Amino acid sequence: MIRWHTLETPDLELAKPTKEDLQEVDDDVSSSDLKKKVLLEGLRTGIKEDTQFMIDALCDEKPYDKTQERIVIAAMVEQRERYIEQLLKSPFVQRKIAESSIDPEADPAIAQSLFNEVKTAVDATKDIDDEQMEDEDVKVERNLFKETKNAYKNYKKLRDDVIMHNGRLVVSIVKRYRGLGLDFLELAQEGVVGLMRATDKFEPERGNKFSTYATWWIRQAARNAVSQKSRNIRIPSHVVDELYKMQKAEQELIRAGEQPKAKHISEISGLSVERIKELRQIRKRPASIDEVVDNHNQDGTSLGSMIADSSAESVDAHIQSNDIRLAIEAALTKMNVQPKRIEAWLIHRGFPDGNSKTLKETADIMGISREKVRQYIAAIDRVLPSAKLRALLPSSVEREIQ
Numbered sequence: 001m002i003r004w005h006t007l008e009t010p011d012l013e014l015a016k017p018t019k020e021d022l023q024e025v026d027d028d029v030s031s032s033d034l035k036k037k038v039l040l041e042g043l044r045t046g047i048k049e050d051t052q053f054m055i056d057a058l059c060d061e062k063p064y065d066k067t068q069e070r071i072v073i074a075a076m077v078e079q080r081e082r083y084i085e086q087l088l089k090s091p092f093v094q095r096k097i098a099e100s101s102i103d104p105e106a107d108p109a110i111a112q113s114l115f116n117e118v119k120t121a122v123d124a125t126k127d128i129d130d131e132q133m134e135d136e137d138v139k140v141e142r143n144l145f146k147e148t149k150n151a152y153k154n155y156k157k158l159r160d161d162v163i164m165h166n167g168r169l170v171v172s173i174v175k176r177y178r179g180l181g182l183d184f185l186e187l188a189q190e191g192v193v194g195l196m197r198a199t200d201k202f203e204p205e206r207g208n209k210f211s212t213y214a215t216w217w218i219r220q221a222a223r224n225a226v227s228q229k230s231r232n233i234r235i236p237s238h239v240v241d242e243l244y245k246m247q248k249a250e251q252e253l254i255r256a257g258e259q260p261k262a263k264h265i266s267e268i269s270g271l272s273v274e275r276i277k278e279l280r281q282i283r284k285r286p287a288s289i290d291e292v293v294d295n296h297n298q299d300g301t302s303l304g305s306m307i308a309d310s311s312a313e314s315v316d317a318h319i320q321s322n323d324i325r326l327a328i329e330a331a332l333t334k335m336n337v338q339p340k341r342i343e344a345w346l347i348h349r350g351f352p353d354g355n356s357k358t359l360k361e362t363a364d365i366m367g368i369s370r371e372k373v374r375q376y377i378a379a380i381d382r383v384l385p386s387a388k389l390r391a392l393l394p395s396s397v398e399r400e401i402q
Helices: 019-025 036-040 049-059 066-087 091-100 108-123 136-165 167-177 184-201 210-229 237-255 262-269 273-283 315-334 339-349 359-366 370-383 387-392 395-400
Strands: none
Touching (some): 049 167, 049 184, 066 108, 066 136, 091 108, 091 136, 108 136, 108 184, 136 184, 167 184, 167 210, 237 262, 237 273, 262 273, 315 339, 339 359, 339 370, 359 370
């Protein structure tokens, strides 16, 4: 069994659900959906060992019944308030609040961070007796922290129990987001993050069931993960919602023994046929050029290394260009053309590297004036049409200089 007491509340920057949001969630997950057999359907085939372990751990504890949930949640919230109230007595925390304008009561994640800081400071003085302690503020801090630590332990125990008893809720919700770019292990981990956030922020006085509130946070965590982490190109959240609707409709049709055609999906999901076609293209995961190709040699070859560089000159082209240059140079030399003129013409036409040069660029390379380069090139251009030169060139080279 996984024990969640080693986990702290991760940062999940999402807005609080509105009353309307929670009304839409209500009764979205039924008790029959949380039966272990139903949850594990289609999850055990072809999955890794660590994923199987995660699934088993999340499904280990049965959900609370309504009475149990109400009693345990009320006790957890009471202990959370008591622990934060005790934490606020700390001189260190009071200074931190004044300096940073933070509110631990509004966000338990802030309270958790402050608790950790106080604990670190107090632990640093644990080997010093009170009689030897000269700093009175530290003495006060240590004595207050004993009470804070006890209150925190009581809250943490109830919080961990709530998380474990709602593990099946996580599985039930995040399994609907499979096939959108994240594997099930990642989705489950993100779902647990959402559940932890729900336990920290739940307010019974708002009149909602905890399972309803937790469902919203788990769904938001999974949705946010698919949007932000499933691929290199981020998918907007509203598109993730559309993908979810489409996939849910597809699954309904498959369970009914029907083909998930765009027309039928449209009728169930409310999305247009054209939009469904677009979403099916979006759902296709783009390959990364850094992705390692699965080959028999297992040499870690990446996809990118196997793609030819269209901008790079091929070996054959380089050899051909060099042959042409040598042929022209030899023919012009036999006609007693000055080497400087041959060099200027070849540079200008781009035979050394495949990139033609302007008169100024050629002049800069050769260290002579632009006018001199123009004269050299003009002299070669006058020679090129002559029958005598062409008789000295292969036919393939003759075509290149026309």
